Amino acid sequence: MLSAIRVAAIASNTVREAVRSRVLYVLLFFAVTLMLFGIVLSSLSYVESERILQDVAMAAMRVFGVAIAIFVGVNLIHKEVDRRTVYTILSKPLTRAEFLFGKFAGLVLTIWLQLAIMVACFMGVSALTGAEVGAGHAAAFVLLGGELALIVAVATLFSSFSTPLLSSFFTAGVWLAGHLTRDLRDVGLRSNSEWVGEAGVWLHRMLPDLQSFNLTIEAVHGLPVTAADVWLPLVYGAAYTTLLLLAATLIFDRRDFR
Amino acid sequence: MDAADAIVRVENVVKDFRPSFGLRSRRVLHGISFDVQDGEIFGFVGPNGAGKTTTLKVLMGLIRASQGHATILGCDVRETAFRQHVGFLPENPYFYDYLTGREILSFYAKLSGVASRAREGRVSELLDWVGLSAAADARLRTYSKGMLQRVGIAQALVHEPKVVFLDEPMSGLDPIGRKEIRDLILRLRDEGKTVFMCTHILPDVEMLCDRVAIIVEGRVRHAGATDAFLGEGEPEADLVLAAVPADLPAQLEELYAASLRGHGDRLELRVREKFVQDVLQATLGAGGHVVSVTPHRTSLESIFLHAVEESSRC
Amino acid sequence: MKPGSANRVVVRGALLALALAITIGAFGALDATPKIDRGEIFVPPAEQLRFASFGFDAVLSDYYWLMALQLVGDASKPVEGGSVAKLIDVVTALDPWVGHPYRFAAVWLTDSLENVHAANRLLARGVAYSPLDWRNRHYLGFNHFFYMGENAKAAGILEGALHLPGAPRYLAPLVAKLRTEREGLETARGFLASLVETSADPRTRAEYLKALDEIDTERRARLLDQARSIYKKRHGRDIERVEDLSTGQRPVLRKLPPAHPHFSSFAWEIDPETGDIVSGFYGARYRPYEHIRDKERRQRWLGDAAHVSRES
Numbered sequence: 001m002l003s004a005i006r007v008a009a010i011a012s013n014t015v016r017e018a019v020r021s022r023v024l025y026v027l028l029f030f031a032v033t034l035m036l037f038g039i040v041l042s043s044l045s046y047v048e049s050e051r052i053l054q055d056v057a058m059a060a061m062r063v064f065g066v067a068i069a070i071f072v073g074v075n076l077i078h079k080e081v082d083r084r085t086v087y088t089i090l091s092k093p094l095t096r097a098e099f100l101f102g103k104f105a106g107l108v109l110t111i112w113l114q115l116a117i118m119v120a121c122f123m124g125v126s127a128l129t130g131a132e133v134g135a136g137h138a139a140a141f142v143l144l145g146g147e148l149a150l151i152v153a154v155a156t157l158f159s160s161f162s163t164p165l166l167s168s169f170f171t172a173g174v175w176l177a178g179h180l181t182r183d184l185r186d187v188g189l190r191s192n193s194e195w196v197g198e199a200g201v202w203l204h205r206m207l208p209d210l211q212s213f214n215l216t217i218e219a220v221h222g223l224p225v226t227a228a229d230v231w232l233p234l235v236y237g238a239a240y241t242t243l244l245l246l247a248a249t250l251i252f253d254r255r256d257f258r
Numbered sequence: 259m260d261a262a263d264a265i266v267r268v269e270n271v272v273k274d275f276r277p278s279f280g281l282r283s284r285r286v287l288h289g290i291s292f293d294v295q296d297g298e299i300f301g302f303v304g305p306n307g308a309g310k311t312t313t314l315k316v317l318m319g320l321i322r323a324s325q326g327h328a329t330i331l332g333c334d335v336r337e338t339a340f341r342q343h344v345g346f347l348p349e350n351p352y353f354y355d356y357l358t359g360r361e362i363l364s365f366y367a368k369l370s371g372v373a374s375r376a377r378e379g380r381v382s383e384l385l386d387w388v389g390l391s392a393a394a395d396a397r398l399r400t401y402s403k404g405m406l407q408r409v410g411i412a413q414a415l416v417h418e419p420k421v422v423f424l425d426e427p428m429s430g431l432d433p434i435g436r437k438e439i440r441d442l443i444l445r446l447r448d449e450g451k452t453v454f455m456c457t458h459i460l461p462d463v464e465m466l467c468d469r470v471a472i473i474v475e476g477r478v479r480h481a482g483a484t485d486a487f488l489g490e491g492e493p494e495a496d497l498v499l500a501a502v503p504a505d506l507p508a509q510l511e512e513l514y515a516a517s518l519r520g521h522g523d524r525l526e527l528r529v530r531e532k533f534v535q536d537v538l539q540a541t542l543g544a545g546g547h548v549v550s551v552t553p554h555r556t557s558l559e560s561i562f563l564h565a566v567e568e569s570s571r572c
Numbered sequence: 573m574k575p576g577s578a579n580r581v582v583v584r585g586a587l588l589a590l591a592l593a594i595t596i597g598a599f600g601a602l603d604a605t606p607k608i609d610r611g612e613i614f615v616p617p618a619e620q621l622r623f624a625s626f627g628f629d630a631v632l633s634d635y636y637w638l639m640a641l642q643l644v645g646d647a648s649k650p651v652e653g654g655s656v657a658k659l660i661d662v663v664t665a666l667d668p669w670v671g672h673p674y675r676f677a678a679v680w681l682t683d684s685l686e687n688v689h690a691a692n693r694l695l696a697r698g699v700a701y702s703p704l705d706w707r708n709r710h711y712l713g714f715n716h717f718f719y720m721g722e723n724a725k726a727a728g729i730l731e732g733a734l735h736l737p738g739a740p741r742y743l744a745p746l747v748a749k750l751r752t753e754r755e756g757l758e759t760a761r762g763f764l765a766s767l768v769e770t771s772a773d774p775r776t777r778a779e780y781l782k783a784l785d786e787i788d789t790e791r792r793a794r795l796l797d798q799a800r801s802i803y804k805k806r807h808g809r810d811i812e813r814v815e816d817l818s819t820g821q822r823p824v825l826r827k828l829p830p831a832h833p834h835f836s837s838f839a840w841e842i843d844p845e846t847g848d849i850v851s852g853f854y855g856a857r858y859r860p861y862e863h864i865r866d867k868e869r870r871q872r873w874l875g876d877a878a879h880v881s882r883e884s
Contacts, residue, residue: 009368059631091346
C-alpha cells in the first residue's frame with residue numbers, strides 16, 4: 001500500500017522544486033501576456049468583443065497549461081534518473097510506486113496552482129472589460145484541470161520508459177489525437193469500409209476523449225451546463241489517469257537505473 | 259562469526275545488461291558471492307568497470323539481478339521496508355540543489371520515516387556531526403564537492419541505519435576532505451554500524467577495512483580479512499646501499515634473487531628478510547656503505563595487481 | 573590605452589556599421605509582396621477546420637470573424653460576397669452559438685441571389701442553434717420576403733419570432749400583411765384579432781388594433797374595387813373620382829364607407845401611380861411595401877435563376 005506521508009513528502013518537494021525554478025514562471029508570464037493581448041485582439045471586433053476576449057484567454061490557458069504539463073511531465077522521472085537524485089531517494093524505505101505517485105501528485109498540484117493563477121488573471125481581465133463570468137466558466141476551468149492532470153499522466157507513462165524528447169512528441173500526439181477522436185470516429189463511420197469505421201470507433205475508445213473536457217464554448221456563451229457535463233468527464237478522467245499511472249508503475253518497477 | 263548472521267549476503271548474483279533492443283546482452287556480473295558481517299568495515303575493491311557499482315545497485319534495489327540472490331539483514335533486496343535500517347551514499351552523489359542542507363536532510367528523514375517530532379533535532383545533530391552547521395541554510399548549489407559528500411553521508415545516516423553502503427566515498431576529494439571522510443567512517447564503526455564501502459583507492463582500504471573482497475571483471479577474485487591479505491607471503495626488506503662496487507649488483511641479484519634499482523653508485527634493492535644479514539655482510543665486505551634497511555609489508559596493491567593480472571591471463 | 577586597442581575598436585566599429593548597413597539595405601530590397609496572388613482570400617473548408625481545431629474551435633472562430641471584419645472594412649476593394657460567405661460559414665461552423673456574425677452575413681450577402689441563398693443557409697443555422705433569438709429569424713424572414721418574394725414563407729419564419737423576448741411590436745402586423753396574399757384578408761384579421769386577445773402589454777395591443785384598422789379599411793377598399801368594376805360594366809367607363817361610385821346617375825353604392833374606422837375626415841382617393849382606390853389615411857393599399865426597383869431586381873434575379881436551372 002502507498003504511504004501517504006512518503007507520497008506527500010515527494011509531492012510537496014516536487015511543488016517546491018517547481019516554485020523555485022524559473023522556467024515555469026516564464027511560461028506563466030507568456031500565458032498572462034497572451035491574455036492581455038486578447039484585450040487588443042478583441043477590440044478589433046465591433047461586436048461581441050468580450051466573448052472574443054474570453055475565447056482568447058481560455059485558449060491561452062489551454063495552450064500553456066498543456067505546454068507546462070508536457071514540458072514538466074516528460075522530465076518528471078528522467079531528470080531524477082539523469083541527475084542521479086533517484087539513487088538516494090529509492091534507497092530509502094520508499095516503493096517506486098510511492099515515488100511515481102508522489103511526483104505525479106506534486107506536478108499536478110503545481111499545474112493546478114498555475115491554473116489558479118491563470119484563472120485569477122482571467123477574472124481580472126474579464127472584470128476589466130466587463131465580460132460576464134458565470135458557473136459555466138467554473139465548470140470549464142475544473143474540466144481543464146482534469147484534462148491537464150490526464151496529460152501529465154500520459155507524459156509520466158511515456159517518460160517511464162522513453163527519453164524526454166520522444167516522450168514529449170508522444171504526449172503531444174496523444175493530446176492532439178485525444179481532441180480528434182470524436183471526429184475520427186465520425187469520419188470512420190461515414191467511410192464505406194466497415195474496417196475503417198471499426199478502427200475509428202476503437203481509436204475513440206482507447207485514446208482519452210479530451211473533447212469531453214472542453215466546455216469553452218458553453219462557458220463563453222453561457223449555454224446550459226448540466227452537473228453530468230462536469231462530473232462524468234471528471235470520473236472518466238480520474239479513472240483513465242489511474243490506469244495510466246498503474247501502467248507507468250508497472251514499467252517503472254521493472255526498470256534498471258544504470 | 260557464522261555466515262548465517264551475515265548482515266549482507268550475496269549469492270551467485272548475475273547481471274546481464276541489454277544495451278538496447280535487439281542487441282545481444284552483455285554479462286556484467288558473473289555470479290558474485292560474498293558476506294558482510296556485523297560491525298565491520300567491508301571493502302569492496304576493484305578497478306573501474308569491474309562491477310562494484312553494479313553490485314551495489316543490486317543491493318540497493320536500483321537494478322534487478324538477472325540470477326542469484328541477495329539479502330540485507332535477512333531481507334530480499336527487492337523489498338523496501340528493511341531499507342529503514344540501510345543508509346546509502348552513491349558515487350558522486352547528486353541532490354536537489356534548490357534545497358538547503360537542512361531542507362534536504364529533513365526531506366530524507368521524512369522519506370525514511372523519522373517521526374516528525376524527532377526530525378528537526380536529528381537533522382541539526384547530523385549537520386553538526388558532519389560539520390555543516392554553518393552552511394545548513396544555504397542552497398546545495400552553493401556547496402563544494404566535499405560539502406556535498408558530507409551531505410551525502412548525512413542523508414545516509416539520517417534514520418540511524420544499522421548498515422551503511424558507501425560508493426567511492428573519497429573520490430574527488432582533496433587530502434583534507436579524504437581525511438575527514440575517513441574519520442567519519444571510523445566513527446561509524448565505533449558507533450557499532452556495519453559499513454560496506456566500494457573503492458578503488460587501496461591505501462584507504464588498507465587503513466580502514468576489516469575485510470576485503472576484490473572484484474575484477476565481474477568476478478570476486480579474493481575475499482578475506484585485510485590483515486590476512488597483508489600477512490600473506492614471506493616477509494621482505496628494502497635496503498639502500500652506497501659506494502657499491504660495479505660487480506656487486508649482479509652478484510646480489512644472482513645469489514639472493516634481489517630485485518634492484520641503481521643510480522650511479524647508489525643501489526636500492528628488495529630481498530627476503532632471511533637474506534638481509536648476508537647482503538649487508540657482502541656489501542660491507544666489498545667496501546660499500548649501508549644507508550638504510552626497512553622491513554617491507556606486502557601491500558594490497560600487489561595482491562590487487564596480481565589478481566588483475568591473473569584474470570587477464572585466463 | 574594601448575596603441576593597438578584603439579585600432580581594434582575602429583575596426584570592430586567599422587565592421588558593425590557595415591553589417592548593419594547591409595542588413596538594412598538588403599531588408600529594404602526584399603520584396604515583401606506575396607508572389608502568388610490568390611485572388612480570393614484563402615479560407616479552408618469549415619469541416620476540415622473543425623476537424624483540426626484540437627479544442628480551439630472558439631478562438632479559431634474568432635480569428636476568422638476578425639478576418640471577415642478586415643475584409644469588409646477594407647475600403648480599397650469592393651466587398652466580395654463569396655469570401656464573406658465562406659468566412660462566416662467557417663466562423664459559425666466552429667462556434668455556431670455566435671450571434672452577430674449571422675446578421676453580419678445577412679447584411680453583406682445581398683449582391684446576388686446565390687449569396688442571399690448562402691446568407692439564408694447561415695441564418696437557418698443561427699436559428700437552429702439560438703432558437704430563442706428573434707433577430708436571426710427576422711433577417712431570414714426579411715430575406716425571403718424582400719429578395720425572394722416568398723411572402724408566405726417569410727410570414728411563417730417571422731411568426732416564429734413573434735413571441736421571443738425582445739421581438740419588436742411591428743412584427744405581428746407585418747406577418748399579417750404577408751399572409752394576406754395567399755391566405756386572404758380574413759385569415760390575417762383572425763390572426764391579429766387573436767393576438768389582441770392574448771397580448772397583455774397595452775402598447776402592443778394598440779399596435780395590433782391599428783393593424784386591424786388597416787385591415788378593416790382594406791376590406792372596404794376591396795368592396796369599392798367590386799363597386800368600381802360594376803360601375804365600369806354599367807357605364808362603359810372608369811370612375812374619375814371615388815365619389816362617382818355613390819353619386820350621379822345610377823350610382824353603384826348608396827353611400828361610400830368611411831376611409832378610416834376612426835378618423836372620418838379622411839376620404840378615398842385614386843392613387844395616381846397605380847390607379848388603385850386608396851384611403852387618404854394610408855395612401856396605399858394593404859400589402860407589403862415594395863420599391864419598384866427592388867421588384868425589378870428580384871424579377872431579374874429570379875429570371876436568371878430560372879434560366880440557369882432550365883439550361884442545366
